[in-house]
Amino acid sequence: MPRAADINRMFGGIVERYDLLNRLLSLGRDSYWRRELTRALQVDEPRQALDLCCGTGDVALSLLKSLPGLERLVAADFVLPMCAAAAGKLRARYPEPGVSSLACADALRLPFGTETFDIVSVAFGVRNFENLERGLAEIARVLKADGRVGILEFAPPEGRLLRLVYRPYLRLFPPLLGKLLAGAEGAYGYLSASIQSFLRPSSMLAALEKAGFHDPHARKLTLGVTYLYTASR
Ligand SMILES: C[S@@+](CC[C@H](N)C(=O)[O-])C[C@H]1O[C@@H](n2cnc3c(N)ncnc32)[C@H](O)[C@@H]1O
Structure with a gap:
């Protein structure tokens, strides 16, 4: 870890x-992944x-757009400049004081208190x-008793096609583009390494169950580059 x-x-x-690096490295798929995450949480009119x-706030923006009934949306991150970037985007799109806040x-x-969201x-x-x-x-704790979690995460490349194409892609492109466009070869090298060593979907489902979630489900997106996990509290 x-x-x-x-x-x-x-x-x-x-x-x-x-x-910029998100768009380039995902070949434009990241917006679609976030939209699917939001769609999966559009049940039972969450407040x-x-x-x-x-x-930088893209999921928060997508939630605000597709869930007009929200009374409160908290966007949280432990990196202050990320919070500032998210706050800037949310303010630009929703200049009136609204339902969103940053933490x-x-x-x-x-x-946050137990059973808040x-x-x-x-x-x-x-x-x-x-x-x-x-x-x-912690996620299970802050969710209400019938609350829902949606998690997008990369999975290690599995299957012939992904091993042949995606694994070499991961080794080469994130560190290279990270170095050229952000001067951050290390951070994008970490991206590649952490994807390859992260849990397989079956282990993620087991981890969700162990944390007390019910009916965990994994949906493969873009050939299994990314998985959308959903579960109920
Ligand atoms: C790969 S980015 C994803 C950002 C955003 N959700 C998106 O879809 O583009 C991971 C984010 O998780 C944040 N993060 C990582 N560990 C965290 C933690 N323990 N608590 C809060 N934020 C964390 C990082 O600061 C970073 O902004």
Whole structure:
């Protein structure tokens, strides 16, 4: 598991070029992945939402757009410049004081009461948790009894096609583009390494169950480059 202090420093150093590199490295698929995450949480008219590991705020924006009945949306990240970037985007799109707010908070020690939220989303965040078990338990704690979690995460390349094409892609392109466009070869080298060493979908489902979630489900997106996990509290 990565060390939280290293993760914090690393993400703090790539905020400016983060969105551009997301679009380029995912070949434009990242917006679709986030939309699918939002769609999966459009059940039972949620009122209170938490977007954890919000980064520059794209999932929060997508939730606000597709869930007009939300009364409160908290976007949280433990990297201050990420929170500032997300706040800027949310303000630009929704200049009137509205339902959204930012929290600079560690996912492993959330500053929210037990059973606060109807939905929690986490896009590409759990792979970076220093302690995945604890992070999932915190999500379960802040969700209401019938609440729902949606997690987007990369999975290690499996199957012939992904092993042949995607594995070499991962080794080469993230560190190269990270170096050229963001001066951050290390951060994007970490991206490649952490994808390849992260849990397989079956182990993620087991981890969700262990954290107390019901009916965990994994949906393969883009040939299994990314998985969308959903579960009920
Ligand atoms: C790969 S980015 C994903 C950002 C955003 N969700 C997206 O879809 O683009 C991972 C984010 O998780 C945040 N993060 C990682 N570990 C965290 C933790 N323990 N608590 C809060 N945020 C964390 C990082 O600061 C970073 O902004």
